[in-house]
Amino acid sequence: MAQISGRIADDGTIDSGNGFTVSKTGTGVYMISFDTPFSFQPAVLGTIRIGNTGKSFSKGTLIVSGTWDYQTKIKTYDKDGDSQDCPFGFLATDE
Secondary structure (H helix, E strand, O other), X not given: OOEEEEXXXXXXXXXXXXXXXXXXXXXXXXXXXXXXXXOOOOEEEEEEOOOOOOOOOOOOEEEEEEEOOOEEEEEEXXXXXXXXXXXXXXXXXXX
């Protein structure tokens, strides 16, 4: 079983985790590339992080909009459904 998890800041920097890189490709759009591809397409879960960021994300939405064995695409939105940069956490697993 392989698992990769991490915490990503709203600007796309990695707050914690390893085995992946992140590219922020637009407002609220993040491409996470796995250093070692999974043996097949993993399941990816994500959640917007709520904390002391100085912003309110409590009513935001995170969507995993595409997953391949080597990367996944995460999109984040504000409470009105508009793209917004949000901090989030994710877990990718092939189990």
